Amino acid sequence: MRVNHEARAAAAENRRAQTRARLIEAAMTVIAEKGPEASSIEDFVAAAGVSRGTFYNYFPTFEDLLHALNTEISEALDKTLEPIRTGIDDPAVLLSTVIHRIFAAFTLDPVRGWLALKIEATAIPRQAVFEARFDAIYAAAVASGRFRQCDVAAARNLAFGAFRMGQRDMVLGEVGPDHAVDLVSLMLIAFGLTPGEAGKISRDAFEAAHQALQRPN
Template sequence: MNKAEEKPGVEDHRVRVGAQRREATRLRLIESALTVLAEKGPDTAAIEDFIAAAQVSRGTFYNYFRTTSELLLAVAGGMSDEILQVVDPAVRQFSDPVARFSAGSRLYMQTAMRYPLWGAFITRVGTRVAARGQLIDVYLNRDLLEAIAQQRLKIDNVRVARDVVLGTIFFGIETMLTEPTHDHHPEQMMRCVLTGFGLPEAEAEAIAFAPLPLLGDVQGPIFSRLTPVSAGPAAAKRARKPASTKATK
């Protein structure tokens, strides 16, 4: 094979290597940001802190992120996707789409309690982490559309339903992290959501308080740097508590 024939393959290899290096640098910036956030919190961290932690130049930082806010959003989105990669397989055991998004919402909030650094961070970023294309948006829309198509919900606009559920999730996380709450705050919130969506009260109660699948530690390039705290008695009760009435299958 002559050099002319080898050149396309060599160029393809260089493109792949270059892309891998860029992604590795981007991931290093995101991972290093966690160290900064743990030490200083998202409100006081400055670009110099992120640059020093990742051991890159200011120019390299700006090759990937225009602002520290953009970096923080990338951290939040990446961590949210890592959570959903664990949560979604667990809730797929439910054939009912209403049971899926209810359990998924509760598990997402529960994970924020197990990883309080993540929980505190996500409340500052808020619903921007649910931008179009993020897994939380994809999976929630999937289940809501199916539930609407099956006429399980008395609501005809998936965007309205999505906004209600997302608001419940993110405000619920902030409340549980910053205010005294009862043991079953997520369950009672989901019961209100489901009755508001038109489910009979008994069915909403059964689904909202149904036992949750048990999740292991979240694995991934970002979450692997965090140590989960003990789930505590309240979370354990939420995982074990049987529904007060039989859920509809």
């Protein structure tokens, strides 16, 4: 009897996770296409192939769904950046690489890129994960003399604001992918690097990011 119960519970949990994943996947696709405001729950369940009621079993409010999407995207992204964080010593190079990797990830998977942009415009809370990462890198860079000491909130807003605006233009096709090179270069200069070094680091990181992501997965 014991085993029976446990096995049943495990199977149920499994099914739950699958349905949840299908709903999230469907919601991503739909929102990327129509934007969060124009998307209806009807759209999500149709795309996921489940019933209306099922949606509410998983996400009692629309907010819950957005939150799940947000988490999903940023955690997945953050995880792929793990090897980089531990493999690069120079914080200037590290920051540059991380930003270019995110740019590249969103360029190569425009659905998620667009989605991230859309969600960020609504769901108020910014990605706390990424903010903390930025602050840590900035602190390390100051400690090692790479970046000038400055108000970290200002530095963060400069970096995140510029990133967001650049991503927007890239998603809209108003600029090419290497727009990111110039943008990151300007950030590094603002943080204390010389134009020459900033330009070199940014371009190298850009190329490394694209090479890394274009390999067969």
